[in-house]
Amino acid sequence: MKIGYPCINWSMDCRGNKTFRLKSYSEERLIDTVENNLDCLEEMLRYNIEHDMLFFRITSDLVPFASHKINEFDWQSYFEERFGEIGKLINKNDIRISMHPDQFIVLNSTKDDVVERSIAELDYHADVLDLLGLDSTHKIQLHVGGVYGDKRKSKDRFVRRYEQLDEKIKKRLVIENDDKSYTLKDCLDINEMCGIPILFDTFHHQVNNSGEEISEALGMVSKTWDKKDGLPMIDYSSQEPDEKDGKHAESVDEEDFREFINSSKPYDFDMMLEIKDKEKSALKAVKILKKDSRFFKN
DNA sequence: TCACGTCAAGCAGAT
């Protein structure tokens, strides 16, 4: 089991997700920003290695406007070597990477232009992982998308679009159960139709489910991950006390975390802590797991 | 230095 956190490390003074306004776009600004973001990515990875956190989500803002039509710069070639260096660091230390394109990426949209932009954005995410020289165990996680008043048709549309994707995207794409529309069961239906692996989000499942217990759910998702996909990835979070249902915790609830770990037996997976205070909670999780040799092998 | 209006993009649900 590897432990990680998404995108930002608050205890470091660099930010790897710097961006700028479309109005301020220039090639120079893009180059400067990507340079900064890659430098910070490397620093965060070194911090993570130092602290036994070998799972990390790279921000979608790594290359701002990467898939926007304003961007005609060949950033892939320009930064090829730098990506290669960072990729070596990742592979050498056996770090696992995920990416999570944001809410505007809707593969099953009923609008052609939305689908087109979504595929361009997925292509960018795949480029990042390819430039880093990472194999198909490094994933791009996506929600199924909109429902449009007819979930069955919308699932079918997802499957159709998935099957048409370029292999470079397809080999990395996984779907994640969400907190309002597509449950674990919906994702399993889609998996049955096209074989796409399912990334299990524990907190979304808590909010939106069909009654499956944690270990039952883990058993079902584990079967959707092939050898070439690696160990299943999961997103873990818990409810922030005194906030409305579905609000992610500010800091890990250690009791809830221990309980989850206990109820997850005997399954193994890599775990992303989607908790607001990022690396602080991930560090606590590592500390807890180190006491349980079943999980920590490094 | 700080306040604050606004930011590429979609969708669902609440108000």
Add this chain to the structure above:
DNA sequence: ATCTGCTTGACGTGA
């Protein structure tokens, strides 16, 4: 109709 939340506020202008 408009606002809010989503994996994450933070950019950039004006005073």
